[in-house]
Amino acid sequence: ARLVVLVSGTGTNLGALLEASVEPAWGAYVVGVVSDRADAPALRRAEAAGVPVHVVPVADHPDRAAWDAALTRAVAALEPDLVVLAGFMRLVGPAFLGRLGGRVVTTHPALSPSFPGVRAPADAIAYGVKVTGATVLLVDEGVDTGAVVAQTAVPVRDDDDTASLHERIKAAERPLLVDVVGRMARRGWSTSPDNPRKVLLP
Numbered sequence: 001a002r003l004v005v006l007v008s009g010t011g012t013n014l015g016a017l018l019e020a021s022v023e024p025a026w027g028a029y030v031v032g033v034v035s036d037r038a039d040a041p042a043l044r045r046a047e048a049a050g051v052p053v054h055v056v057p058v059a060d061h062p063d064r065a066a067w068d069a070a071l072t073r074a075v076a077a078l079e080p081d082l083v084v085l086a087g088f089m090r091l092v093g094p095a096f097l098g099r100l101g102g103r104v105v106t107t108h109p110a111l112s113p114s115f116p117g118v119r120a121p122a123d124a125i126a127y128g129v130k131v132t133g134a135t136v137l138l139v140d141e142g143v144d145t146g147a148v149v150a151q152t153a154v155p156v157r158d159d160d161d162t163a164s165l166h167e168r169i170k171a172a173e174r175p176l177l178v179d180v181v182g183r184m185a186r187r188g189w190s191t192s193p194d195n196p197r198k199v200l201l202p
């Protein structure tokens, strides 16, 4: 299956997907990496792996709709079977979801629906939860509100700060994402006839 990965940051999740794709049995390969930021370190990982990179800066467009349309064109041109938002820090818009919706997943460093948005590890510490985790979600028009595909739990330690907790979450998030993307790529997925929010991985 053809994967397109969207990134904004360090790209450790992208790195895990690139490593997994070396094994043909995983069933997917990264055909392109797209970012909103030319300076995202994740892009160096893509280049090192010989994967095409495309940057769509928000500042290059008069408004969000124009940016969303440009992002959609860049991703759709790669003809992805599955799009993975791996540390992508922008909300994809109606053009993107209209064209690619239904085959876009994201990884989130919390147990959704807890702590949506860009500060999930900090919010977990502030709230005082004892267990948090990582979630792979289908992407819908909301902020981390799509159907849950898979989750893994991660303990919060009393001496954690945001960085130490986020690193522990990321250590669990990478294998979760690799497992889920591989299964979706190899055998697809469905939702329960009784509950459209219940995602079934074969």
Ligand code: GRF
Residues within 6 Å of the ligand: 007, 008, 009, 010, 011, 012, 013, 014, 042, 086, 087, 088, 107, 108, 109, 170, 173
């Ligand atoms: C990941 O924890 C992801 O869930 C969150 O931001 C982090 C990105 O890390 N959205 P990386 O860029 O994949 O290293």
